[in-house]
Amino acid sequence: MFFDWDMEHERAIDSQDRLRLVYAQPQVEQEWSAQKRLAALILWRAAYDRDLLIDDVELSSIRSYYNPTLGPRLLHDGPSPAVATKPMDGGGPFSELLHQVAVILDPHAVLDTRKTQRVGPSTTVGYRVRELRSTPGWFEGDWKTDLTIARDYRESAWQKREDGSWQITPEDLQAAAQASPAEPAYDYPTVPIGPDGYRLWLQGAHHLVMVGTTLSAVANTLPRTADGYLGPLAMVLSGHAGACHSLSESANDIDRLWAAEPVQPRDLSYWDLSYVPDSLREQTEEIKTLIHELRVWLAVLAP
Incomplete structure:
Protein backbone atom coordinates (compact mmCIF):
# COMPACT_ATOMS: atom_id res chain seq x y z
CA MET A 1 0.00 0.00 0.00
CA PHE A 2 2.81 2.45 0.87
CA PHE A 3 4.55 1.62 -2.39
CA ASP A 4 1.36 2.12 -4.40
CA TRP A 5 0.69 5.44 -2.66
CA ASP A 6 4.20 6.62 -3.44
CA MET A 7 3.89 5.56 -7.07
CA GLU A 8 0.66 7.45 -7.64
CA HIS A 9 1.14 10.51 -5.40
CA GLU A 10 4.87 11.14 -5.36
CA ARG A 11 6.03 9.70 -8.69
CA ALA A 12 2.76 10.45 -10.52
CA ILE A 13 2.76 6.95 -12.04
CA ASP A 14 -0.70 5.40 -12.17
CA SER A 15 -1.53 1.79 -13.01
CA GLN A 16 -1.64 2.43 -16.76
CA ASP A 17 1.68 4.26 -16.67
CA ARG A 18 3.19 1.30 -14.80
CA LEU A 19 2.21 -1.09 -17.56
CA ARG A 20 3.68 1.20 -20.21
CA LEU A 21 6.93 1.58 -18.25
CA VAL A 22 7.32 -2.16 -17.70
CA TYR A 23 6.77 -2.74 -21.40
CA ALA A 24 9.31 -0.06 -22.37
CA GLN A 25 11.83 -0.76 -19.59
CA PRO A 26 11.43 -4.35 -18.29
CA GLN A 27 14.13 -3.85 -15.63
CA VAL A 28 11.94 -1.42 -13.67
CA GLU A 29 9.70 -4.30 -12.58
CA GLN A 30 12.67 -5.91 -10.82
CA GLU A 31 13.58 -2.59 -9.21
CA TRP A 32 10.04 -2.04 -7.96
CA SER A 33 9.81 -5.61 -6.65
CA ALA A 34 13.02 -5.11 -4.70
CA GLN A 35 11.65 -1.90 -3.17
CA LYS A 36 8.45 -3.64 -2.11
CA ARG A 37 10.32 -6.61 -0.62
CA LEU A 38 12.65 -4.41 1.38
CA ALA A 39 9.78 -2.25 2.62
CA ALA A 40 7.94 -5.42 3.69
CA LEU A 41 11.07 -6.70 5.44
CA ILE A 42 11.43 -3.45 7.39
CA LEU A 43 7.84 -3.65 8.63
CA TRP A 44 8.23 -7.35 9.46
CA ARG A 45 11.43 -6.73 11.44
CA ALA A 46 9.88 -3.85 13.36
CA ALA A 47 7.01 -6.15 14.35
CA TYR A 48 9.31 -9.09 15.15
CA ASP A 49 11.60 -7.02 17.36
CA ARG A 50 8.63 -5.76 19.37
CA ASP A 51 6.64 -9.01 19.43
CA LEU A 52 3.69 -7.30 17.75
CA LEU A 53 1.43 -7.83 14.78
CA ILE A 54 2.61 -5.72 11.85
CA ASP A 55 -0.72 -3.91 12.09
CA ASP A 56 0.18 -2.74 15.63
CA VAL A 57 3.67 -1.40 14.87
CA GLU A 58 3.89 2.34 15.49
CA LEU A 59 5.04 3.95 12.27
CA SER A 60 7.39 6.29 14.10
CA SER A 61 9.38 3.25 15.29
CA ILE A 62 10.44 2.04 11.84
CA ARG A 63 12.82 4.87 10.96
CA SER A 64 15.93 3.21 12.37
CA TYR A 65 15.52 0.29 9.95
CA TYR A 66 16.04 2.50 6.91
CA ASN A 67 18.55 4.82 8.58
CA PRO A 68 21.59 4.81 6.25
CA THR A 69 23.94 3.97 9.15
CA LEU A 70 21.85 1.70 11.40
CA GLY A 71 19.57 0.12 8.81
CA PRO A 72 22.05 -2.13 6.98
CA ARG A 73 23.32 -3.60 10.24
CA LEU A 74 19.84 -4.14 11.69
CA LEU A 75 18.53 -5.79 8.54
CA HIS A 76 21.60 -7.91 7.75
CA ASP A 77 22.25 -9.17 11.27
CA GLY A 78 18.72 -9.94 12.39
CA PRO A 79 16.17 -12.58 11.41
CA SER A 80 14.05 -12.32 8.29
CA PRO A 81 11.08 -14.27 6.94
CA ALA A 82 11.73 -16.91 4.31
CA VAL A 83 10.10 -14.83 1.58
CA ALA A 84 12.65 -12.04 2.18
CA THR A 85 15.79 -14.06 1.67
CA LYS A 86 16.76 -11.85 -1.28
CA PRO A 87 15.61 -8.31 -0.50
CA MET A 88 18.63 -6.62 -2.07
CA ASP A 89 18.51 -7.56 -5.75
CA GLY A 90 17.18 -4.33 -7.22
CA GLY A 91 20.03 -3.94 -9.68
CA GLY A 92 22.08 -1.50 -7.60
CA PRO A 93 23.90 -1.15 -4.27
CA PHE A 94 21.96 -1.87 -1.09
CA SER A 95 22.48 1.70 0.16
CA GLU A 96 20.70 3.01 -2.90
CA LEU A 97 17.82 0.56 -2.47
CA LEU A 98 17.54 1.49 1.21
CA HIS A 99 17.33 5.16 0.30
CA GLN A 100 14.59 4.46 -2.24
CA VAL A 101 12.57 2.62 0.42
CA ALA A 102 13.19 5.40 2.94
CA VAL A 103 11.64 7.86 0.49
CA ILE A 104 8.57 5.59 0.30
CA LEU A 105 8.13 4.98 4.04
CA ASP A 106 9.33 8.14 5.74
CA PRO A 107 6.38 10.41 4.85
CA HIS A 108 4.18 7.98 6.77
CA ALA A 109 6.62 7.40 9.63
CA VAL A 110 6.78 11.12 10.48
CA LEU A 111 3.02 11.70 10.40
CA ASP A 112 2.61 11.93 14.17
CA THR A 113 5.15 14.76 14.34
CA ARG A 114 3.11 16.73 11.81
CA LYS A 115 -0.49 15.93 12.76
CA THR A 116 -0.86 17.71 16.07
CA GLN A 117 -4.65 17.63 15.88
CA ARG A 118 -5.00 13.86 16.30
CA VAL A 119 -6.03 12.74 19.77
CA GLY A 120 -5.38 9.19 20.90
CA PRO A 121 -2.82 6.46 20.23
CA SER A 122 0.14 6.81 17.89
CA THR A 123 -0.41 6.00 14.22
CA THR A 124 0.26 2.34 13.49
CA VAL A 125 1.04 0.59 10.23
CA GLY A 126 -2.45 -0.89 10.01
CA TYR A 127 -4.17 2.38 10.87
CA ARG A 128 -2.27 4.18 8.12
CA VAL A 129 -2.97 1.45 5.56
CA ARG A 130 -6.69 1.67 6.30
CA GLU A 131 -6.49 5.45 6.13
CA LEU A 132 -4.90 5.32 2.68
CA ARG A 133 -7.33 2.64 1.51
CA SER A 134 -10.27 4.90 2.40
CA THR A 135 -8.75 8.16 1.10
CA PRO A 136 -10.55 9.19 -2.10
CA GLY A 137 -8.79 10.49 -5.16
CA TRP A 138 -6.57 7.57 -6.09
CA PHE A 139 -6.88 4.04 -7.41
CA GLU A 140 -6.86 2.17 -4.09
CA GLY A 141 -9.22 4.62 -2.38
CA ASP A 142 -11.69 5.23 -5.18
CA TRP A 143 -14.78 4.42 -3.14
CA LYS A 144 -16.53 7.68 -3.99
CA THR A 145 -16.50 6.61 -7.63
CA ASP A 146 -18.17 3.35 -6.52
CA LEU A 147 -20.97 5.40 -4.95
CA THR A 148 -21.36 7.53 -8.04
CA ILE A 149 -21.57 4.45 -10.27
CA ALA A 150 -24.21 2.85 -8.01
CA ARG A 151 -26.35 6.00 -8.08
CA ASP A 152 -25.94 6.29 -11.86
CA TYR A 153 -27.15 2.71 -12.29
CA ARG A 154 -30.15 3.47 -10.12
CA GLU A 155 -31.01 6.64 -12.03
CA SER A 156 -30.59 4.88 -15.38
CA ALA A 157 -32.86 2.02 -14.31
CA TRP A 158 -35.52 4.45 -13.13
CA GLN A 159 -35.42 6.32 -16.44
CA LYS A 160 -35.84 3.03 -18.30
CA ARG A 161 -38.80 2.20 -16.09
CA GLU A 162 -40.35 5.60 -16.83
CA ASP A 163 -39.86 5.46 -20.60
CA GLY A 164 -41.01 1.84 -20.82
CA SER A 165 -37.74 0.36 -22.06
CA TRP A 166 -37.61 -1.66 -18.86
CA GLN A 167 -40.74 -3.67 -18.22
CA ILE A 168 -40.64 -4.79 -14.61
CA THR A 169 -41.35 -8.52 -14.35
CA PRO A 170 -42.58 -10.65 -11.45
CA GLU A 171 -39.00 -11.93 -11.20
CA ASP A 172 -37.78 -8.36 -10.77
CA LEU A 173 -40.30 -7.71 -8.01
CA GLN A 174 -39.38 -10.92 -6.24
CA ALA A 175 -35.69 -10.04 -6.46
CA ALA A 176 -36.34 -6.53 -5.19
CA ALA A 177 -38.13 -7.95 -2.15
CA THR A 190 -21.51 -9.85 19.90
CA VAL A 191 -20.51 -6.80 21.90
CA PRO A 192 -22.91 -4.82 24.06
CA ILE A 193 -23.20 -1.10 23.52
CA GLY A 194 -20.63 0.72 25.64
CA PRO A 195 -21.66 2.52 28.83
CA ASP A 196 -21.48 5.77 26.88
CA GLY A 197 -23.81 4.41 24.18
CA TYR A 198 -20.96 3.81 21.75
CA ARG A 199 -21.33 1.02 19.20
CA LEU A 200 -18.29 -0.75 17.75
CA TRP A 201 -17.49 0.32 14.17
CA LEU A 202 -17.00 -3.29 13.10
CA GLN A 203 -20.63 -4.13 13.81
CA GLY A 204 -21.93 -1.59 11.31
CA ALA A 205 -19.23 -2.39 8.75
CA HIS A 206 -19.90 -6.14 8.98
CA HIS A 207 -23.60 -5.49 8.34
CA LEU A 208 -22.81 -3.48 5.21
CA VAL A 209 -20.46 -6.15 3.87
CA MET A 210 -23.19 -8.76 4.41
CA VAL A 211 -25.67 -6.50 2.61
CA GLY A 212 -23.26 -6.43 -0.31
CA THR A 213 -23.09 -10.22 -0.34
CA THR A 214 -26.89 -10.48 -0.40
CA LEU A 215 -27.21 -7.93 -3.20
CA SER A 216 -24.66 -9.80 -5.32
CA ALA A 217 -26.39 -13.12 -4.73
CA VAL A 218 -29.81 -11.76 -5.68
CA ALA A 219 -28.41 -10.00 -8.76
CA ASN A 220 -27.01 -13.32 -9.94
CA THR A 221 -30.49 -14.90 -9.86
CA LEU A 222 -31.89 -12.44 -12.39
CA PRO A 223 -31.96 -13.46 -16.06
CA ARG A 224 -29.71 -11.63 -18.49
CA THR A 225 -30.93 -9.68 -21.49
CA ALA A 226 -31.20 -11.24 -24.95
CA ASP A 227 -27.72 -9.84 -25.65
CA GLY A 228 -26.28 -11.48 -22.56
CA TYR A 229 -25.97 -8.32 -20.47
CA LEU A 230 -27.15 -7.67 -16.93
CA GLY A 231 -30.63 -6.19 -16.78
CA PRO A 232 -31.38 -2.83 -15.12
CA LEU A 233 -32.20 -4.24 -11.69
CA ALA A 234 -29.20 -6.56 -11.67
CA MET A 235 -26.97 -3.60 -12.55
CA HIS A 245 -17.61 -4.61 -0.62
CA SER A 246 -15.18 -1.70 -0.69
CA LEU A 247 -15.25 -2.04 3.12
CA SER A 248 -14.29 -5.73 3.08
CA GLU A 249 -10.51 -5.48 3.44
CA SER A 250 -10.61 -3.01 6.31
CA ALA A 251 -13.44 -4.90 8.01
CA ASN A 252 -11.42 -8.13 7.78
CA ASP A 253 -8.35 -6.36 9.19
CA ILE A 254 -10.23 -5.05 12.17
CA ASP A 255 -12.09 -8.31 12.69
CA ARG A 256 -8.70 -10.06 13.09
CA LEU A 257 -7.49 -7.39 15.50
CA TRP A 258 -10.65 -7.65 17.59
CA ALA A 259 -10.34 -11.46 17.69
CA ALA A 260 -6.73 -11.11 18.87
CA GLU A 261 -7.71 -9.13 21.96
CA PRO A 262 -7.23 -11.35 25.05
CA VAL A 263 -10.14 -9.67 26.81
CA GLN A 264 -12.83 -7.35 25.57
CA PRO A 265 -11.64 -3.74 25.78
CA GLN A 283 -16.66 5.96 3.86
CA THR A 284 -18.85 3.80 6.11
CA GLU A 285 -21.36 6.57 6.74
CA GLU A 286 -21.57 7.39 3.03
CA ILE A 287 -22.26 3.75 2.21
CA LYS A 288 -24.93 3.59 4.92
CA THR A 289 -26.63 6.53 3.24
CA LEU A 290 -26.36 4.84 -0.16
CA ILE A 291 -27.96 1.65 1.15
CA HIS A 292 -30.77 3.63 2.77
CA GLU A 293 -31.44 5.23 -0.62
CA LEU A 294 -31.53 1.79 -2.22
CA ARG A 295 -33.98 0.52 0.38
CA VAL A 296 -36.38 3.38 -0.43
CA TRP A 297 -35.88 2.93 -4.19
CA LEU A 298 -36.69 -0.78 -4.04
CA ALA A 299 -39.78 -0.10 -1.95
CA VAL A 300 -41.29 2.18 -4.60
CA LEU A 301 -40.13 0.16 -7.61
CA ALA A 302 -43.41 -1.62 -8.24
CA PRO A 303 -45.68 0.10 -10.79
Missing part, protein backbone atom coordinates in the same frame (compact mmCIF):
# COMPACT_ATOMS: atom_id res chain seq x y z
CA GLN A 178 -35.29 -10.39 -1.48
CA ALA A 179 -32.62 -7.75 -1.94
CA SER A 180 -34.19 -5.00 0.15
CA PRO A 181 -31.62 -4.44 2.92
CA ALA A 182 -32.79 -5.20 6.42
CA GLU A 183 -32.15 -2.77 9.21
CA PRO A 184 -28.79 -3.54 10.85
CA ALA A 185 -28.90 -5.98 13.73
CA TYR A 186 -25.41 -5.05 15.02
CA ASP A 187 -24.99 -8.63 16.19
CA TYR A 188 -21.42 -9.31 15.03
CA PRO A 189 -19.25 -9.26 16.92
CA VAL A 236 -28.41 -1.61 -9.66
CA LEU A 237 -27.92 -4.42 -7.17
CA SER A 238 -24.41 -5.23 -8.39
CA GLY A 239 -23.35 -1.59 -8.28
CA HIS A 240 -24.51 -1.17 -4.69
CA ALA A 241 -22.89 -4.49 -3.75
CA GLY A 242 -19.57 -3.22 -5.07
CA ALA A 243 -19.80 -0.12 -2.88
CA CYS A 244 -20.48 -2.28 0.19
CA ARG A 266 -13.60 -1.65 28.24
CA ASP A 267 -13.57 1.54 26.20
CA LEU A 268 -14.94 0.66 22.76
CA SER A 269 -14.63 4.19 21.41
CA TYR A 270 -10.94 4.36 22.34
CA TRP A 271 -10.34 0.96 20.79
CA ASP A 272 -11.93 2.14 17.55
CA LEU A 273 -9.91 5.35 17.72
CA SER A 274 -6.78 3.18 17.68
CA TYR A 275 -7.76 1.27 14.53
CA VAL A 276 -10.45 3.09 12.54
CA PRO A 277 -9.32 6.29 10.77
CA ASP A 278 -11.69 9.17 10.12
CA SER A 279 -11.61 8.56 6.37
CA LEU A 280 -12.86 5.00 6.92
CA ARG A 281 -15.65 6.27 9.18
CA GLU A 282 -16.66 8.73 6.47
Whole structure:
Protein backbone atom coordinates (compact mmCIF):
# COMPACT_ATOMS: atom_id res chain seq x y z
CA MET A 1 0.00 0.00 0.00
CA PHE A 2 2.81 2.45 0.87
CA PHE A 3 4.55 1.62 -2.39
CA ASP A 4 1.36 2.12 -4.40
CA TRP A 5 0.69 5.44 -2.66
CA ASP A 6 4.20 6.62 -3.44
CA MET A 7 3.89 5.56 -7.07
CA GLU A 8 0.66 7.45 -7.64
CA HIS A 9 1.14 10.51 -5.40
CA GLU A 10 4.87 11.14 -5.36
CA ARG A 11 6.03 9.70 -8.69
CA ALA A 12 2.76 10.45 -10.52
CA ILE A 13 2.76 6.95 -12.04
CA ASP A 14 -0.70 5.40 -12.17
CA SER A 15 -1.53 1.79 -13.01
CA GLN A 16 -1.64 2.43 -16.76
CA ASP A 17 1.68 4.26 -16.67
CA ARG A 18 3.19 1.30 -14.80
CA LEU A 19 2.21 -1.09 -17.56
CA ARG A 20 3.68 1.20 -20.21
CA LEU A 21 6.93 1.58 -18.25
CA VAL A 22 7.32 -2.16 -17.70
CA TYR A 23 6.77 -2.74 -21.40
CA ALA A 24 9.31 -0.06 -22.37
CA GLN A 25 11.83 -0.76 -19.59
CA PRO A 26 11.43 -4.35 -18.29
CA GLN A 27 14.13 -3.85 -15.63
CA VAL A 28 11.94 -1.42 -13.67
CA GLU A 29 9.70 -4.30 -12.58
CA GLN A 30 12.67 -5.91 -10.82
CA GLU A 31 13.58 -2.59 -9.21
CA TRP A 32 10.04 -2.04 -7.96
CA SER A 33 9.81 -5.61 -6.65
CA ALA A 34 13.02 -5.11 -4.70
CA GLN A 35 11.65 -1.90 -3.17
CA LYS A 36 8.45 -3.64 -2.11
CA ARG A 37 10.32 -6.61 -0.62
CA LEU A 38 12.65 -4.41 1.38
CA ALA A 39 9.78 -2.25 2.62
CA ALA A 40 7.94 -5.42 3.69
CA LEU A 41 11.07 -6.70 5.44
CA ILE A 42 11.43 -3.45 7.39
CA LEU A 43 7.84 -3.65 8.63
CA TRP A 44 8.23 -7.35 9.46
CA ARG A 45 11.43 -6.73 11.44
CA ALA A 46 9.88 -3.85 13.36
CA ALA A 47 7.01 -6.15 14.35
CA TYR A 48 9.31 -9.09 15.15
CA ASP A 49 11.60 -7.02 17.36
CA ARG A 50 8.63 -5.76 19.37
CA ASP A 51 6.64 -9.01 19.43
CA LEU A 52 3.69 -7.30 17.75
CA LEU A 53 1.43 -7.83 14.78
CA ILE A 54 2.61 -5.72 11.85
CA ASP A 55 -0.72 -3.91 12.09
CA ASP A 56 0.18 -2.74 15.63
CA VAL A 57 3.67 -1.40 14.87
CA GLU A 58 3.89 2.34 15.49
CA LEU A 59 5.04 3.95 12.27
CA SER A 60 7.39 6.29 14.10
CA SER A 61 9.38 3.25 15.29
CA ILE A 62 10.44 2.04 11.84
CA ARG A 63 12.82 4.87 10.96
CA SER A 64 15.93 3.21 12.37
CA TYR A 65 15.52 0.29 9.95
CA TYR A 66 16.04 2.50 6.91
CA ASN A 67 18.55 4.82 8.58
CA PRO A 68 21.59 4.81 6.25
CA THR A 69 23.94 3.97 9.15
CA LEU A 70 21.85 1.70 11.40
CA GLY A 71 19.57 0.12 8.81
CA PRO A 72 22.05 -2.13 6.98
CA ARG A 73 23.32 -3.60 10.24
CA LEU A 74 19.84 -4.14 11.69
CA LEU A 75 18.53 -5.79 8.54
CA HIS A 76 21.60 -7.91 7.75
CA ASP A 77 22.25 -9.17 11.27
CA GLY A 78 18.72 -9.94 12.39
CA PRO A 79 16.17 -12.58 11.41
CA SER A 80 14.05 -12.32 8.29
CA PRO A 81 11.08 -14.27 6.94
CA ALA A 82 11.73 -16.91 4.31
CA VAL A 83 10.10 -14.83 1.58
CA ALA A 84 12.65 -12.04 2.18
CA THR A 85 15.79 -14.06 1.67
CA LYS A 86 16.76 -11.85 -1.28
CA PRO A 87 15.61 -8.31 -0.50
CA MET A 88 18.63 -6.62 -2.07
CA ASP A 89 18.51 -7.56 -5.75
CA GLY A 90 17.18 -4.33 -7.22
CA GLY A 91 20.03 -3.94 -9.68
CA GLY A 92 22.08 -1.50 -7.60
CA PRO A 93 23.90 -1.15 -4.27
CA PHE A 94 21.96 -1.87 -1.09
CA SER A 95 22.48 1.70 0.16
CA GLU A 96 20.70 3.01 -2.90
CA LEU A 97 17.82 0.56 -2.47
CA LEU A 98 17.54 1.49 1.21
CA HIS A 99 17.33 5.16 0.30
CA GLN A 100 14.59 4.46 -2.24
CA VAL A 101 12.57 2.62 0.42
CA ALA A 102 13.19 5.40 2.94
CA VAL A 103 11.64 7.86 0.49
CA ILE A 104 8.57 5.59 0.30
CA LEU A 105 8.13 4.98 4.04
CA ASP A 106 9.33 8.14 5.74
CA PRO A 107 6.38 10.41 4.85
CA HIS A 108 4.18 7.98 6.77
CA ALA A 109 6.62 7.40 9.63
CA VAL A 110 6.78 11.12 10.48
CA LEU A 111 3.02 11.70 10.40
CA ASP A 112 2.61 11.93 14.17
CA THR A 113 5.15 14.76 14.34
CA ARG A 114 3.11 16.73 11.81
CA LYS A 115 -0.49 15.93 12.76
CA THR A 116 -0.86 17.71 16.07
CA GLN A 117 -4.65 17.63 15.88
CA ARG A 118 -5.00 13.86 16.30
CA VAL A 119 -6.03 12.74 19.77
CA GLY A 120 -5.38 9.19 20.90
CA PRO A 121 -2.82 6.46 20.23
CA SER A 122 0.14 6.81 17.89
CA THR A 123 -0.41 6.00 14.22
CA THR A 124 0.26 2.34 13.49
CA VAL A 125 1.04 0.59 10.23
CA GLY A 126 -2.45 -0.89 10.01
CA TYR A 127 -4.17 2.38 10.87
CA ARG A 128 -2.27 4.18 8.12
CA VAL A 129 -2.97 1.45 5.56
CA ARG A 130 -6.69 1.67 6.30
CA GLU A 131 -6.49 5.45 6.13
CA LEU A 132 -4.90 5.32 2.68
CA ARG A 133 -7.33 2.64 1.51
CA SER A 134 -10.27 4.90 2.40
CA THR A 135 -8.75 8.16 1.10
CA PRO A 136 -10.55 9.19 -2.10
CA GLY A 137 -8.79 10.49 -5.16
CA TRP A 138 -6.57 7.57 -6.09
CA PHE A 139 -6.88 4.04 -7.41
CA GLU A 140 -6.86 2.17 -4.09
CA GLY A 141 -9.22 4.62 -2.38
CA ASP A 142 -11.69 5.23 -5.18
CA TRP A 143 -14.78 4.42 -3.14
CA LYS A 144 -16.53 7.68 -3.99
CA THR A 145 -16.50 6.61 -7.63
CA ASP A 146 -18.17 3.35 -6.52
CA LEU A 147 -20.97 5.40 -4.95
CA THR A 148 -21.36 7.53 -8.04
CA ILE A 149 -21.57 4.45 -10.27
CA ALA A 150 -24.21 2.85 -8.01
CA ARG A 151 -26.35 6.00 -8.08
CA ASP A 152 -25.94 6.29 -11.86
CA TYR A 153 -27.15 2.71 -12.29
CA ARG A 154 -30.15 3.47 -10.12
CA GLU A 155 -31.01 6.64 -12.03
CA SER A 156 -30.59 4.88 -15.38
CA ALA A 157 -32.86 2.02 -14.31
CA TRP A 158 -35.52 4.45 -13.13
CA GLN A 159 -35.42 6.32 -16.44
CA LYS A 160 -35.84 3.03 -18.30
CA ARG A 161 -38.80 2.20 -16.09
CA GLU A 162 -40.35 5.60 -16.83
CA ASP A 163 -39.86 5.46 -20.60
CA GLY A 164 -41.01 1.84 -20.82
CA SER A 165 -37.74 0.36 -22.06
CA TRP A 166 -37.61 -1.66 -18.86
CA GLN A 167 -40.74 -3.67 -18.22
CA ILE A 168 -40.64 -4.79 -14.61
CA THR A 169 -41.35 -8.52 -14.35
CA PRO A 170 -42.58 -10.65 -11.45
CA GLU A 171 -39.00 -11.93 -11.20
CA ASP A 172 -37.78 -8.36 -10.77
CA LEU A 173 -40.30 -7.71 -8.01
CA GLN A 174 -39.38 -10.92 -6.24
CA ALA A 175 -35.69 -10.04 -6.46
CA ALA A 176 -36.34 -6.53 -5.19
CA ALA A 177 -38.13 -7.95 -2.15
CA GLN A 178 -35.29 -10.39 -1.48
CA ALA A 179 -32.62 -7.75 -1.94
CA SER A 180 -34.19 -5.00 0.15
CA PRO A 181 -31.62 -4.44 2.92
CA ALA A 182 -32.79 -5.20 6.42
CA GLU A 183 -32.15 -2.77 9.21
CA PRO A 184 -28.79 -3.54 10.85
CA ALA A 185 -28.90 -5.98 13.73
CA TYR A 186 -25.41 -5.05 15.02
CA ASP A 187 -24.99 -8.63 16.19
CA TYR A 188 -21.42 -9.31 15.03
CA PRO A 189 -19.25 -9.26 16.92
CA THR A 190 -21.51 -9.85 19.90
CA VAL A 191 -20.51 -6.80 21.90
CA PRO A 192 -22.91 -4.82 24.06
CA ILE A 193 -23.20 -1.10 23.52
CA GLY A 194 -20.63 0.72 25.64
CA PRO A 195 -21.66 2.52 28.83
CA ASP A 196 -21.48 5.77 26.88
CA GLY A 197 -23.81 4.41 24.18
CA TYR A 198 -20.96 3.81 21.75
CA ARG A 199 -21.33 1.02 19.20
CA LEU A 200 -18.29 -0.75 17.75
CA TRP A 201 -17.49 0.32 14.17
CA LEU A 202 -17.00 -3.29 13.10
CA GLN A 203 -20.63 -4.13 13.81
CA GLY A 204 -21.93 -1.59 11.31
CA ALA A 205 -19.23 -2.39 8.75
CA HIS A 206 -19.90 -6.14 8.98
CA HIS A 207 -23.60 -5.49 8.34
CA LEU A 208 -22.81 -3.48 5.21
CA VAL A 209 -20.46 -6.15 3.87
CA MET A 210 -23.19 -8.76 4.41
CA VAL A 211 -25.67 -6.50 2.61
CA GLY A 212 -23.26 -6.43 -0.31
CA THR A 213 -23.09 -10.22 -0.34
CA THR A 214 -26.89 -10.48 -0.40
CA LEU A 215 -27.21 -7.93 -3.20
CA SER A 216 -24.66 -9.80 -5.32
CA ALA A 217 -26.39 -13.12 -4.73
CA VAL A 218 -29.81 -11.76 -5.68
CA ALA A 219 -28.41 -10.00 -8.76
CA ASN A 220 -27.01 -13.32 -9.94
CA THR A 221 -30.49 -14.90 -9.86
CA LEU A 222 -31.89 -12.44 -12.39
CA PRO A 223 -31.96 -13.46 -16.06
CA ARG A 224 -29.71 -11.63 -18.49
CA THR A 225 -30.93 -9.68 -21.49
CA ALA A 226 -31.20 -11.24 -24.95
CA ASP A 227 -27.72 -9.84 -25.65
CA GLY A 228 -26.28 -11.48 -22.56
CA TYR A 229 -25.97 -8.32 -20.47
CA LEU A 230 -27.15 -7.67 -16.93
CA GLY A 231 -30.63 -6.19 -16.78
CA PRO A 232 -31.38 -2.83 -15.12
CA LEU A 233 -32.20 -4.24 -11.69
CA ALA A 234 -29.20 -6.56 -11.67
CA MET A 235 -26.97 -3.60 -12.55
CA VAL A 236 -28.41 -1.61 -9.66
CA LEU A 237 -27.92 -4.42 -7.17
CA SER A 238 -24.41 -5.23 -8.39
CA GLY A 239 -23.35 -1.59 -8.28
CA HIS A 240 -24.51 -1.17 -4.69
CA ALA A 241 -22.89 -4.49 -3.75
CA GLY A 242 -19.57 -3.22 -5.07
CA ALA A 243 -19.80 -0.12 -2.88
CA CYS A 244 -20.48 -2.28 0.19
CA HIS A 245 -17.61 -4.61 -0.62
CA SER A 246 -15.18 -1.70 -0.69
CA LEU A 247 -15.25 -2.04 3.12
CA SER A 248 -14.29 -5.73 3.08
CA GLU A 249 -10.51 -5.48 3.44
CA SER A 250 -10.61 -3.01 6.31
CA ALA A 251 -13.44 -4.90 8.01
CA ASN A 252 -11.42 -8.13 7.78
CA ASP A 253 -8.35 -6.36 9.19
CA ILE A 254 -10.23 -5.05 12.17
CA ASP A 255 -12.09 -8.31 12.69
CA ARG A 256 -8.70 -10.06 13.09
CA LEU A 257 -7.49 -7.39 15.50
CA TRP A 258 -10.65 -7.65 17.59
CA ALA A 259 -10.34 -11.46 17.69
CA ALA A 260 -6.73 -11.11 18.87
CA GLU A 261 -7.71 -9.13 21.96
CA PRO A 262 -7.23 -11.35 25.05
CA VAL A 263 -10.14 -9.67 26.81
CA GLN A 264 -12.83 -7.35 25.57
CA PRO A 265 -11.64 -3.74 25.78
CA ARG A 266 -13.60 -1.65 28.24
CA ASP A 267 -13.57 1.54 26.20
CA LEU A 268 -14.94 0.66 22.76
CA SER A 269 -14.63 4.19 21.41
CA TYR A 270 -10.94 4.36 22.34
CA TRP A 271 -10.34 0.96 20.79
CA ASP A 272 -11.93 2.14 17.55
CA LEU A 273 -9.91 5.35 17.72
CA SER A 274 -6.78 3.18 17.68
CA TYR A 275 -7.76 1.27 14.53
CA VAL A 276 -10.45 3.09 12.54
CA PRO A 277 -9.32 6.29 10.77
CA ASP A 278 -11.69 9.17 10.12
CA SER A 279 -11.61 8.56 6.37
CA LEU A 280 -12.86 5.00 6.92
CA ARG A 281 -15.65 6.27 9.18
CA GLU A 282 -16.66 8.73 6.47
CA GLN A 283 -16.66 5.96 3.86
CA THR A 284 -18.85 3.80 6.11
CA GLU A 285 -21.36 6.57 6.74
CA GLU A 286 -21.57 7.39 3.03
CA ILE A 287 -22.26 3.75 2.21
CA LYS A 288 -24.93 3.59 4.92
CA THR A 289 -26.63 6.53 3.24
CA LEU A 290 -26.36 4.84 -0.16
CA ILE A 291 -27.96 1.65 1.15
CA HIS A 292 -30.77 3.63 2.77
CA GLU A 293 -31.44 5.23 -0.62
CA LEU A 294 -31.53 1.79 -2.22
CA ARG A 295 -33.98 0.52 0.38
CA VAL A 296 -36.38 3.38 -0.43
CA TRP A 297 -35.88 2.93 -4.19
CA LEU A 298 -36.69 -0.78 -4.04
CA ALA A 299 -39.78 -0.10 -1.95
CA VAL A 300 -41.29 2.18 -4.60
CA LEU A 301 -40.13 0.16 -7.61
CA ALA A 302 -43.41 -1.62 -8.24
CA PRO A 303 -45.68 0.10 -10.79
